[in-house]
Amino acid sequence: MSYPRYFWRKGYFNFKMKGSIFMRKIPLLGLVITLVSLLLMAGCGSTSTGTSSPVKEPDTITVAWLPNTAGDDLKEARAEIDKVIEKATGKKVEDKLTTDYAITVEALASGNAQVAWVGAQQYIEAHAKNDKVLPLVVNSGDSGTLNDALYYSRLVVKKGNEEQYKSGDGFSIDNIAGKKMSFVSSSSTSGFKVPSAAIITDFTKQDKWKSLKQEDLLQGGGDKFFSQVLFGGSHQLSLVNVLTDKADVAAVDDIDVASYVELTSGAENTPGAVYTVRKDAAAPFDKLAGVQYVVIKAIPVLNAPIVANTGVLSQETIDAITQALTSDEVASNTKIFVDKGGKGFFNKPQRFLEVEDTWFNPIRELSK
Structure with a gap:
């Protein structure tokens, strides 16, 4: 499985991937009985891993959703994914709507939820807790391949404050030290892991911050990198923090807020791009119409997978879900793949593609 060419071309990730048996004499009859019992056990049940451990599937499949995708405005999009799995x-x-990233990860790892759409970091955490949690599909890029299967993590500031972060004709994050910072969650890929890695890369070049680590960005204070650190709990609320002056800078991705805002000037996901909250924006932006923000840094991120706990679903069920999601029928479903700016999870002309665990190794590297 190859990684998106963008990462290799830009050099974001450069790394190399890498009983004894006790026997004793037993009566012949006992041996025969034992062998027959073992054969019967091996023949019982279906498995999701090809081993002899039987899988007892639940009658109802529970799909867990992160706080970013649990809002009422995305109810129809969630229902459409559910229909595909049901068919x-x-x-x-049934849906499990969560209010915290950790709840989603735990539900998936424990098997209380069997399927979820999560960020790369949440998948990695769930897989670390239970290696039977595996990715099924990921949405492609506009090319229909994995080469551009990317979205963006961005550091943004409220319009009017962007001059503090100007550097020549462009923008720099050199002045974010000492500011009030809003992240999404410590388990968020684009709302913490990726932007914090970018901050560390930039600031460890300075003698003052040469020992800076990700954990140093989790709390604020007079002797800390940030004066205050907030966690919005979702990308929407992280953005609200900066728009309402609770934070000076916010980490927010492009996809989870796309239906609430519109590009006013500049190029999508580039430093200097200005976005404006739409007049008809739903909560939590319904009282912020017209408020603007500016991107000061943008970093590409691997698309988020739909994953399953293969320890509680049979291979037959997993194959059925995967085949359905990657079908042309789903790719042409306009309630799943919507026009850009529409209320949904994925944009046309993307589609779902099968993906393997190793595809997410670049995100794993960020925590090393």
Whole structure:
């Protein structure tokens, strides 16, 4: 499996991937009984891993959703994904709407939720807790391939404050030290892991911050990198923090806020781009219409996977879900793949593609 060419071309990730048996004499009859019992056990049940451990599937498949995707405005999009899974498996599907990233990760790892759409970092954390949690599909880039299967993590400031971060004709994050910072969650890929890695890369070049680590960015204070650190809990609320002056700088991705804002000037996801909250924006932006923000840094991120706990679903069920999601029928479903700016998770002309665990190694590297 290859990684998006953008990462290799830009050099974001440069790394190399890498009983004893006790026997004793037993009566012949006992040996025969034992062998027969083992054969019967091996023949019982279906498995999701090809081993002899049987899988007892739940009658209802529970799909967990992160706080970013649990809002009422995305109810129809969630329902459409549920319908695809119901049709493919013949099982009832119900949603588990979470208020915290950690809840989603734990539900998936424990098997209380069998399927989830999560960021790369949440997948990695769930897989570390239970290696039977595996990715099924990821949305492609506009090319229909994995080469541009990317979205963006951005550091943004409220319009009117951007001059503090100017550097020549462009922008710099040199002045974010000492500011009030809003992240999404310490488990968020684009709302913490990726932007914090970018901050560390920039600032460890300075003698003052040469020992800076990710954990140093989790708390604020007089002797800390940031004067105050907030966690919005979702990308929407992290952006609200900066728009309402609770924070000076916020980490926010482009996809989770796309339906609430519109590009006013500049190029998408580039430093200097200005976005404006739409007049008809739903909560939590309904009282912020017309308020603007400016991107001061943008970093590409691997697209988020739909994952499953393969320890509690049979291979037949997993194959059925994967085949349904990667079908042309789903790719042409306008309630799943919407026009850009529409209320949905994915944009046309993207589609779902199968993906493997190793595809997410670049994100794993950020925590090393």
